[in-house]
Amino acid sequence: RKEVEQDPGPFNVPEGATVAFNCTYSNSASQSFFWYRQDCRKEPKLLMSVYSSGNEDGRFTAQLNRASQYISLLIRDSKLSDSATYLCVVTLPYNTNAGKSTFGDGTTLTVKP
């Protein structure tokens, strides 16, 4: 079983739709959580951090459930430009294993006109 698991998709949605991605992680000691966005043949770029209280950045909302070891990303009012692969990232505490980050394999989103 992979340490970080994501539904690979693809998710094909029309413009304006709301779409949600889920991610589960296996190491309960994980401390920090992120979503990255990766466009085709480009490097991953940090989209947002994920906090236990939930956090929102414009059309994007991230949630963390530590008890269930589950992370989610919600995108509202999807735009064509949201088409990308979304990577879930889980990080160990800095004082253990130098805070190594583990990436999921990503969920692919295609937003269509």
Next chain:
Amino acid sequence: GAGVSQSPRYKVAKRGQDVALRCDPISGHVSLFWYQQALGQGPEFLTYFQNEAQLDKSGLPSDRFFAERPEGSVSTLKIQRTQQEDSAVYLCASSLTGINYGYTFGSGTRLTVV
């Protein structure tokens, strides 16, 4: 520099050839990471430096892989006697202090071993 710079952008190597991949992190960033990304997969951790110290090399797949950061800035990932399974994108990332604020990645080096 303004971002993390990696070179070369593309590298084609014949099987058995040695290659060296360079990463120039954001100026002043203490932490530097190397990741390997195969097609259709997420990045896989290779190694981590804090300044010039290599604190974690647990992800290096074999003793053919070697990384260094001698002066705590530029880093080089060296792969000896390349094999076809080494074909991947090699990503370098840097972070100002620890890791809890997310990484800035370079554009990567796409290595193809033929």
